[in-house]
Amino acid sequence: MYYSKQQDVCLERVNMRRIVLLSFLLSLFVFCWVLDGRAKEEDFPVPRPPFSEGIFPCSNCHAGMEANTKRRELKEEHTNIQLKHGSVSRWCLDCHDATNRDMLKLASGEHIDFSHSYELCGQCHGPTYRDWKVGVHGKRIGYFDGGPRTYFLCVNCHNPHDPKFKPIKPEPPPFKPLYKYNPAARSGK
Amino acid sequence: MAGNRYSRRDFIRMASVAALSGFGLSGVSCKKADLEEFLQKHYLEMTEEDKKRTIKRLEEKYLKKYGKQFTISTQGAKPGTLWGYGLDLSRCIGCRRCVYGCVKENNHSRYNPQLHWIRVLRLPEGSLINLENAEHYYDPALVPEPGYVYMPVQCQHCENPPCVKVCPVHATWKEPDGLVVVDYNWCIGCRYCIAACPYKGRVFNWAEPNIPAEELNTAVHYLGNRPRYKNVVDKCTFCVQRVRQGRYPACVEACPTGTRKFGNLLDPNSEIRYLIDHKRVFRMKEDLNTEPKFYYFFGL
Numbered sequence: 001m002y003y004s005k006q007q008d009v010c011l012e013r014v015n016m017r018r019i020v021l022l023s024f025l026l027s028l029f030v031f032c033w034v035l036d037g038r039a040k041e042e043d044f045p046v047p048r049p050p051f052s053e054g055i056f057p058c059s060n061c062h063a064g065m066e067a068n069t070k071r072r073e074l075k076e077e078h079t080n081i082q083l084k085h086g087s088v089s090r091w092c093l094d095c096h097d098a099t100n101r102d103m104l105k106l107a108s109g110e111h112i113d114f115s116h117s118y119e120l121c122g123q124c125h126g127p128t129y130r131d132w133k134v135g136v137h138g139k140r141i142g143y144f145d146g147g148p149r150t151y152f153l154c155v156n157c158h159n160p161h162d163p164k165f166k167p168i169k170p171e172p173p174p175f176k177p178l179y180k181y182n183p184a185a186r187s188g189k
Numbered sequence: 190m191a192g193n194r195y196s197r198r199d200f201i202r203m204a205s206v207a208a209l210s211g212f213g214l215s216g217v218s219c220k221k222a223d224l225e226e227f228l229q230k231h232y233l234e235m236t237e238e239d240k241k242r243t244i245k246r247l248e249e250k251y252l253k254k255y256g257k258q259f260t261i262s263t264q265g266a267k268p269g270t271l272w273g274y275g276l277d278l279s280r281c282i283g284c285r286r287c288v289y290g291c292v293k294e295n296n297h298s299r300y301n302p303q304l305h306w307i308r309v310l311r312l313p314e315g316s317l318i319n320l321e322n323a324e325h326y327y328d329p330a331l332v333p334e335p336g337y338v339y340m341p342v343q344c345q346h347c348e349n350p351p352c353v354k355v356c357p358v359h360a361t362w363k364e365p366d367g368l369v370v371v372d373y374n375w376c377i378g379c380r381y382c383i384a385a386c387p388y389k390g391r392v393f394n395w396a397e398p399n400i401p402a403e404e405l406n407t408a409v410h411y412l413g414n415r416p417r418y419k420n421v422v423d424k425c426t427f428c429v430q431r432v433r434q435g436r437y438p439a440c441v442e443a444c445p446t447g448t449r450k451f452g453n454l455l456d457p458n459s460e461i462r463y464l465i466d467h468k469r470v471f472r473m474k475e476d477l478n479t480e481p482k483f484y485y486f487f488g489l
Contacts, residue, residue: 131488134463135450135460135463136275136450136460136463136464136467136468136488137447137488138447139444139445139446140437140441140447140460141437141441142436142437143434143435143436143437144435144436144437144451144459144460145435145453146434147434147435147436152447157445157446157447165282165446167331167332167333168282168284168331168332168445169284169331169332170283170284170285170327170328170331170332171284171285171288171289172285172328173326174288174303174308174326175300175303176326
């Protein structure tokens with residue numbers, strides 16, 4: 001009788017331990033899941049990234065090549081790219097990945113698709129990224145309500161290697177009133 | 190009074206016969222469609238039946254005039270919408286893409302007369318409020334030019350619109366979603382509204398519009414971008430034909446720098462509400478108490 005009672009207590013203890021362990025594991029799982037969800041950025045309806053013609057996928061050329069991770073000036077290939085984007089502190093493999101050439105690389109080491117490049121830009125340009133996500137920075141076209149829409153990527157307007165917006169030719173000014181009925185006179189003919 | 194050949198009654202009788210026959214003759218000489226157009230009601234007084242008939246007649250008229258089948262919408266304002274516009278002065282580069290995007294979308298007369306609903310002002314840097322320094326005929330090789338800022342101006346869709354107050358025939362009014370619109374068939378061309386508008390937001394069709402047939406936009410709204418007539422006033426409608434379907438206006442889509450923002454002021458999650466809440470915002474000539482729904486802001 002006494003023995004079996006002790007056994008009961010013992011069993012109870014084992015059960016308690018199991019429950020505690022299980023609930024701990026469960027909460028850990030939920031916690032990780034929530035953290036993971038927070039780290040993932042939502043998807044945006046973005047257009048295809050503006051690759052130079054014939055350059056993507058990068059692995060077409062890079063597949064058989066050994067990655068040289070030493071910082072250097074490229075003399076044979078990609079000579080058209082002049083990095084004017086924090087070039088003192090940055091070079092190719094800070095954003096492009098050496099192991100998977102068709103992906104970009106976040107500071108955390110995580111790989112992202114080129115269509116998610118806004119996450120990469122957002123690492124440094126935080127306030128701009130915040131504005132872009134709500135639609136106050138950048139360009140959106142299509143339907144704002146009840147239809148398909150497109151949110152332009154950072155790189156659709158800013159060349160990532162040289163992001164400053166370049167001056168463009170303006171459309172012609174309106175006719176002056178004097179020439180309203182004689183557009184030909186505007187050009188001095 | 191025996192010398193009087195006609196009594197008053199005779200006079201009235203003859204005068205009315207003459208008037209009636211004159212009216213009848215003119216009715217014979219003019220086509221049925223013209224007569225219907227002449228007798229058309231004010232847009233706000235039309236029943237659904239009237240609207241359908243008017244649209245049908247106008248579509249036939251446009252088909253005859255331009256050789257293209259138009260679809261004229263009479264879509265009304267969506268409940269719970271009040272349209273507002275945002276324009277980022279730190280990003281506008283003065284390229285006028287919006288002006289010509291608008292011209293194409295809204296079937297403007299291209300020349301004789303040339304009509305634009307958007308006027309891009311160029312101001313010396315640091316003198317944004319001195320509008321007397323503004324220049325809108327600037328024509329450099331490249332924009333933006335150093336030392337200048339650009340400020341596009343169009344109809345501000347005031348909540349308290351002075352142009353609506355002065356119209357003697359109520360041909361222009363504010364719709365429930367805040368758009369100030371014109372019934373081109375009701376406008377008599379007196380141009381009081383042009384004089385009353387402090388933003389130069391309205392233009393006048395001094396002649397029949399000249400629109401290249403291949404560039405006609407045939408998806409139109411009765412109160413918006415349908416081709417206008419000689420002697421009527423027209424103005425920016427925030428692209429009523431687009432925004433009531435939930436589409437961005439044409440100028441928003443034409444802008445290469447993402448300067449232009451659009452949204453529903455009553456929706457707390459809209460872009461326009463976000464920028465009003467988070468950016469430095471002003472409205473043009475606020476002191477006139479016109480309450481524009483066009484917000485200039487500084488994104489930087």
